[in-house]
Amino acid sequence: METGLERPLQTPYMATTLDICSTYYQSPLGLLRIGGTDTYISEISFIDHLDETSPKDPDLQGPATPIVIQCIEQLIQYFQGQRREFDFPINQEGTPFQNLVWNELTGIPFGKTISYIELSRRIGDTKTIRAAASANGKNNIAIVVPCHRVIGSNRDLVGYAGGLWRKKWLLDHENKVRWGVQTLF
Numbered sequence: 001m002e003t004g005l006e007r008p009l010q011t012p013y014m015a016t017t018l019d020i021c022s023t024y025y026q027s028p029l030g031l032l033r034i035g036g037t038d039t040y041i042s043e044i045s046f047i048d049h050l051d052e053t054s055p056k057d058p059d060l061q062g063p064a065t066p067i068v069i070q071c072i073e074q075l076i077q078y079f080q081g082q083r084r085e086f087d088f089p090i091n092q093e094g095t096p097f098q099n100l101v102w103n104e105l106t107g108i109p110f111g112k113t114i115s116y117i118e119l120s121r122r123i124g125d126t127k128t129i130r131a132a133a134s135a136n137g138k139n140n141i142a143i144v145v146p147c148h149r150v151i152g153s154n155r156d157l158v159g160y161a162g163g164l165w166r167k168k169w170l171l172d173h174e175n176k177v178r179w180g181v182q183t184l185f
Contacts, residue, residue: 020035020036020037021065022034022035022043023035023064023068023072025072027075029046029162029166029169029170030048031046031048032044032047032075032142033045033047034068034072034075036065036067036071037065038065039067039089040088040089040091041088041089041090041091041144042090042140042141043092043141044140044142044143045140045142045162046162046166067089070088074086074087075143081176084111084174084178086144090141090144092140092145094138097131098138100135101119101123101135101136102135102139102145104123105136105139105145105146105149107122108146108150110146110178111177111178111179113149113151113155113171114149114150114151115150115152115153115155116150116151116152116158117129117153119132119136133150136150137159137161139161142162147161148166149171
């Protein structure tokens with residue numbers, strides 16, 4: 001039985017521009033656009049609607065790089081509860097401060113959360129809480145750079161570019177995988 005987790009979405013929505021290859025993967029949370037080069041992943045983002053800028057011409061279709069294929073395979077394993085960490089190379093352009101924040105996000109353990117104030121404390125200055133939250137929101141590599149693991153100080157789910165329902169789903173998924181799902185039947 002196919003669950004949609006087995007393979008990337010097979011559509012003509014694949015394009016290569018410069019050296020970035022982008023393709024789409026239909027995840028349990030909806031469509032993900034995955035972009036990367038021969039050496040790293042630079043984007044994993046939730047797509048709610050394909051727009052007129054999305055390539056629709058099959059002639060623009062290019063082969064996915066081995067890194068993009070590896071990324072999709074690891075995302076499938078993550079969604080199936082078989083993977084807690086990702087080991088493909090990533091790279092996203094940002095300021096030195098944004099890169100500091102994104103690097104700190106990758107240190108949040110699977111199934112754990114921290115607050116925005118704790119994030120700013122970990123990067124060395126609690127006065128940077130708003131800047132840290134802004135950098136968190138500019139993360140272009142969803143799930144792998146786990147910005148969903150940052151929550152409000154009062155444990156509220158706040159701020160997620162993919163939508164709060166996705167943030168809740170990701171946190172619930174990680175908790176189920178980490179602690180095991182217990183059922184009566």
